[in-house]
Amino acid sequence: MTLAKRIIPCLDVDNGRVVKGVxxxxxxxxxDPVELAKKYSEQGADELVFLDITASQQGRDTMKNxxxxxxxxxxxxxxxxxxxxxxxxxxDILLSGADKVxxxxxxxxxxxxxxxxxEIFGRQCVVVAIDAKRIYTKGAAKGKxxxxxxxxxxxxxxxxxxxxxxxxxxxxxxxxxAESLGAGxxxxxxxxxxxxxNGYDVELTGAICKAVNIPVIASGGCGKASHMxxxxxxxxxxxxxxxxxFHYEKSTVDKVKRYLKRSGIKIRA
Amino acid sequence: xxxxxxxxxxxNLFSLKAALERNGAEVTIIRDMEDLDRFDGLVLPGVGNFDxxxxxxxxxxxxxxxxxxSGMPVMGICLGMEMLFNRSEEGKLEGLKILDGEVVMxxxxxxxxxxxxxxxxxxxxxxxFLKGVKDGSWVYFVHSYRxxxxxxxxxxxxxxxxxxxxxxxxKGNLVGVQFxxxxxxxxxxxxxxxxxxMCEEAKEEK
Numbered sequence: 411m412t413l414a415k416r417i418i419p420c421l422d423v424d425n426g427r428v429v430k431g432v433x434x435x436x437x438x439x440x441x442d443p444v445e446l447a448k449k450y451s452e453q454g455a456d457e458l459v460f461l462d463i464t465a466s467q468q469g470r471d472t473m474k475n476x477x478x479x480x481x482x483x484x485x486x487x488x489x490x491x492x493x494x495x496x497x498x499x500x501x502d503i504l505l506s507g508a509d510k511v512x513x514x515x516x517x518x519x520x521x522x523x524x525x526x527x528x529e530i531f532g533r534q535c536v537v538v539a540i541d542a543k544r545i546y547t548k549g550a551a552k553g554k555x556x557x558x559x560x561x562x563x564x565x566x567x568x569x570x571x572x573x574x575x576x577x578x579x580x581x582x583x584x585x586x587x588a589e590s591l592g593a594g595x596x597x598x599x600x601x602x603x604x605x606x607x608n609g610y611d612v613e614l615t616g617a618i619c620k621a622v623n624i625p626v627i628a629s630g631g632c633g634k635a636s637h638m639x640x641x642x643x644x645x646x647x648x649x650x651x652x653x654x655x656f657h658y659e660k661s662t663v664d665k666v667k668r669y670l671k672r673s674g675i676k677i678r679a
Numbered sequence: 680x681x682x683x684x685x686x687x688x689x690x691n692l693f694s695l696k697a698a699l700e701r702n703g704a705e706v707t708i709i710r711d712m713e714d715l716d717r718f719d720g721l722v723l724p725g726v727g728n729f730d731x732x733x734x735x736x737x738x739x740x741x742x743x744x745x746x747x748x749s750g751m752p753v754m755g756i757c758l759g760m761e762m763l764f765n766r767s768e769e770g771k772l773e774g775l776k777i778l779d780g781e782v783v784m785x786x787x788x789x790x791x792x793x794x795x796x797x798x799x800x801x802x803x804x805x806x807x808f809l810k811g812v813k814d815g816s817w818v819y820f821v822h823s824y825r826x827x828x829x830x831x832x833x834x835x836x837x838x839x840x841x842x843x844x845x846x847x848x849x850k851g852n853l854v855g856v857q858f859x860x861x862x863x864x865x866x867x868x869x870x871x872x873x874x875x876x877m878c879e880e881a882k883e884e885k
Binding site: 414533594 | 689700792795799838862864865867
């Protein structure tokens with residue numbers, strides 16, 4: 411098995427501009443998505459993820475233009491997610507030049523969307539994004555995949571609407587279901603770790619990777635290159651996604667990749 | 680260089696078109712094989728499913744085979760390569776039977792499927808398509824099936840993924856690639872340039 415572990419910078423896009431900030435709070439303009447995509451690609455990014463956080467319909471059309479421009483200048487794969495509610499939204503994005511679409515809330519609300527997308531565009535185009543949160547319980551929760559740490563027993567709940575609303579779904583079981591419905595990849599974000607810069611949720615990532623036989627991208631919590639090393643060493647995960655360490659220029663993609671390579675992780679040079 | 684991309688009407692051809700254009704080609708999207716003579720090379724892209732794609736080329740299959748026989752450079756990418764073989768486990772329809780062999784599922788029990796990500800090339804033989812490409816170069820794969828050609832002689836590069844995956848097959852001016860050169864950074868750009876050079880040569884010999 412000689413696949414390289416993928417390093418994926420994530421860009422949040424609002425009305426055609428990249429914004430910084432921990433999700434919706436404290437949003438600052440960070441520049442032109444096409445320029446940044448080019449920069450990260452030149453630094454050796456293996457793939458890119460664009461998250462459209464625009465609320466308006468007008469903004470959605472702007473996103474299509476962004477996708478088209480990005481596709482004409484970069485020669486690495488990229489995924490677009492955020493606000494894809496129905497088949498037509500996904501089709502628009504894919505036909506504008508994205509390699510994959512990522513669906514999150516829509517996948518939970520209408521799981522058959524996963525299958526429809528797989529049938530039309532192929533499994534490799536369909537990324538199911540799962541936002542998961544630790545729920546501590548006194549005893550074992552019925553039908554949930556249970557874990558244990560110093561604080562007690564817990565399970566992982568699937569959250570939707572940007573992590574704001576619970577679903578009661580078990581993340582491990584949902585990942586298995588998403589795979590059986592036609593997902594080609596899981597983009598897994600830990601709501602607990604996201605924004606902390608304290609490292610990925612290795613427990614969550616490991617459990618999902620064991621449950622499915624499709625690639626998994628770890629997301630949420632990366633504050634430095636060693637966090638990527640940890641998640642690659644402790645979970646059978648295929649890719650690590652990060653935003654702030656690249657945007658705030660704490661580090662660059664090439665620096666991170668050199669560090670990982672020195673640490674013995676298989677990396678595309 | 681006038682290059683045609685055949686459209687199975689199954690998905691996105693934008694990145695491929697852009698990649699060819701970045702490397703100097705003038706690209707036309709075609710939906711039949713009526714006027715292949717107008718072009719210096721043809722690309723069968725890598726998006727879609729086996730049966731619908733076969734259906735969409737079926738009418739032009741004779742013309743395609745004739746063009747290949749006459750030496751027109753053709754590059755099949757991923758599904759575009761798989762279609763050239765006799766049959767595929769992905770579909771029920773017969774393949775184009777231009778290359779002898781079959782297309783089979785990757786070993787699901789041993790590895791994650793789809794094979795998605797960057798993998799190394801092992802260069803096995805002399806290839807115009809791989810001119811200047813170093814052994815061990817990283818290229819981007821996204822696929823669930825692989826070719827099993829009847830003759831190993833066709834295979835000029837492989838990759839390891841639970842089994843030996845033929846990564847590049849070459850027969851005269853016909854090139855089949857399992858990975859996506861248009862998504863493989865500088866290495867992929869080099870291969871696209873090499874394909875365009877093959878088109879240039881063929882044009883001069885016409």
